[in-house]
Amino acid sequence: METTETLVKEFAAKTRVGGDATAFAGYEASSAERAAYTSPEGGDVHVVILGHVDAGKSTLSGRLMYALKAVDDRAMHKNVRDSKASGKSSFAWAWVMDCRPEERERGVTIDVSMKRCVLDGHRQLVVLDAPGHKDFVPNAISGASQADAGVLVIDGAMGGFENGFAATPGHTGQTREHARLARALGLHSLIVVINKMDCVEYGEERFRFVVDALQNFLIDDVGFSQEQLTFVPVSGIEGTNISPDDAAALPDALASWYRGPTLVDALRAVKIPSRGAPKPLRMPIADIITEVRSLGGAACGGKIEAGSLMKGQKLLVMPANVSATVKCVEVDGIAVDFAPIGTSVDVGLSDVDSRHLEVGSVLCHASHPITPTDEIEVRVLTTDMLRVPLLKGSRVVLHSHMLACDATIEELVAQVDTVTGDVVKASPRCITREQSAILRIRTSRNICVEPVEISPTLSRVTLRMNGKTMALGVVTAIWRS
Numbered sequence: 001m002e003t004t005e006t007l008v009k010e011f012a013a014k015t016r017v018g019g020d021a022t023a024f025a026g027y028e029a030s031s032a033e034r035a036a037y038t039s040p041e042g043g044d045v046h047v048v049i050l051g052h053v054d055a056g057k058s059t060l061s062g063r064l065m066y067a068l069k070a071v072d073d074r075a076m077h078k079n080v081r082d083s084k085a086s087g088k089s090s091f092a093w094a095w096v097m098d099c100r101p102e103e104r105e106r107g108v109t110i111d112v113s114m115k116r117c118v119l120d121g122h123r124q125l126v127v128l129d130a131p132g133h134k135d136f137v138p139n140a141i142s143g144a145s146q147a148d149a150g151v152l153v154i155d156g157a158m159g160g161f162e163n164g165f166a167a168t169p170g171h172t173g174q175t176r177e178h179a180r181l182a183r184a185l186g187l188h189s190l191i192v193v194i195n196k197m198d199c200v201e202y203g204e205e206r207f208r209f210v211v212d213a214l215q216n217f218l219i220d221d222v223g224f225s226q227e228q229l230t231f232v233p234v235s236g237i238e239g240t241n242i243s244p245d246d247a248a249a250l251p252d253a254l255a256s257w258y259r260g261p262t263l264v265d266a267l268r269a270v271k272i273p274s275r276g277a278p279k280p281l282r283m284p285i286a287d288i289i290t291e292v293r294s295l296g297g298a299a300c301g302g303k304i305e306a307g308s309l310m311k312g313q314k315l316l317v318m319p320a321n322v323s324a325t326v327k328c329v330e331v332d333g334i335a336v337d338f339a340p341i342g343t344s345v346d347v348g349l350s351d352v353d354s355r356h357l358e359v360g361s362v363l364c365h366a367s368h369p370i371t372p373t374d375e376i377e378v379r380v381l382t383t384d385m386l387r388v389p390l391l392k393g394s395r396v397v398l399h400s401h402m403l404a405c406d407a408t409i410e411e412l413v414a415q416v417d418t419v420t421g422d423v424v425k426a427s428p429r430c431i432t433r434e435q436s437a438i439l440r441i442r443t444s445r446n447i448c449v450e451p452v453e454i455s456p457t458l459s460r461v462t463l464r465m466n467g468k469t470m471a472l473g474v475v476t477a478i479w480r481s
């Protein structure tokens with residue numbers, strides 16, 4: 001067993017690596033990579049659908065897929081027929097996304113499902129439908145960590161919004177938790193969909209009531225700016241206000257007062273911010289693929305968060321630190337020679353044992369790999385779900401991109417001001433709810449994360465305890481052994 005003394009000795013031998021703009025000074029990007037980094041369109045738009053359980057996320061995602069022609073009439077007729085036969089006809093649209101037998105049986109989303117369609121002339125939309133149930137929040141986190149923008153679905157029916165937004169001891173609606181996740185995981189914009197408007201006769205008063213309450217919370221408590229938010233009233237079940245192509249079908253009760261965008265208009269307006277200078281390949285593994293024959297024996301899927309992937313390229317799988325060669329790259333089942341930053345891909349690898357591929361590992365540029373670590377410094381904001389103060393020695397589950405790992409808080413470095421980041425108290429004895437803090441954390445195994453100055457996406461962390469999200473933030477430094 002490790003004693004405190006051995007841990008201190010071990011820690012003293014490590015080197016702190018903070019953010020450094022010159023980290024990849026020697027990296028020479030290819031011209032195709034540079035072009036992808038400066039493209040005004042910025043590649044695929046990844047959107048995560050979040051919200052309280054039963055808010056209507058899967059139904060809405062199904063409608064969206066249909067409106068954008070990713071599901072045809074035949075497939076929809078089959079869903080209607082099959083859902084009716086199993087006595088679950090109200091879930092026909094949700095079944096477009098919820099494909100697992102267990103999900104269909106229980107009428108709940110368990111894992112994130114991903115579907116792709118054409119958003120406009122040039123861009124693809126990748127929809128990640130996240131589960132709303134509190135037991136599956138880790139899956140919602142991994143969905144949100146791949147996304148550029150979020151759609152927060154609110155049940156607008158009387159009592160529905162109130163239930164999802166509740167914040168009483170013993171019952172916290174997932175609306176609050178998901179909104180905080182969306183912000184902490186760095187989503188650039190949030191489309192807030194007020195769903196089930198058919199249940200309130202498309203009334204303006206109800207829409208305004210829900211928007212006012214949410215706007216105050218999202219701006220004052222969560223930290224979104226007004227410009228990052230768009231509010232859209234819809235009915236997923238009736239297909240109302242989903243796409244501009246259906247504009248003629250707006251019910252009079254809504255058309256009489258609503259002049260804003262449809263959901264598809266709001267999605268088309270999502271802009272991907274500038275990506276800065278090209279960086280070496282980073283692709284966190286989101287899933288291991290076993291059944292797609294064209295990809296071969298060692299294959300995985302994920303989103304390229306930095307750099308690019310090319311057929312024939314040599315790379316390193318970290319933290320295992322084993323090399324591999326890219327045998328093939330597929331985008332939506334179609335083989336490509338090159339895939340740039342921001343693309344969700346399936347990759348077949350050769351010269352590697354598939355046992356080295358794990359969800360949460362990262363495919364890296366062969367000469368500029370990520371540094372694995374088991375000691376990190378994070379700057380976090382604790383949530384109102386933190387009931388027991390954080391202490392030195394508190395055990396948590398750390399989530400970052402696709403990985404989840406047991407971890408221990410080794411040191412409360414400082415309590416800092418939530419707005420300015422200035423140190424309020426060095427080495428505090430404890431950290432309570434809704435406080436900002438710098439913590440040193442030791443993970444139970446080597447993980448791949450990067451300081452926020454180097455990678456905004458691979459630095460985001462969520463700390464959970466007893467199934468609740470109790471702190472959200474970013475990695476500020478790692479220690480190299």
Ligand SMILES: Nc1nc2c(ncn2[C@@H]2O[C@H](COP(=O)(O)OP(=O)(O)OP(=O)(O)O)[C@@H](O)[C@H]2O)c(=O)[nH]1
Pocket residue numbers: 051052053054055056057058059060090091094107108109130131132133195196197198199234235236237238
């Ligand atoms: N009246 C009405 N019912 C809706 C609407 N959208 C969804 N529902 C119903 O709400 C229930 C839940 O819908 P889902 O789409 O499965 O909800 P969800 O948010 O994806 O559920 P989880 O992923 O399990 O959290 C189903 O019975 C739907 O038919 C709507 O716009 N109006």
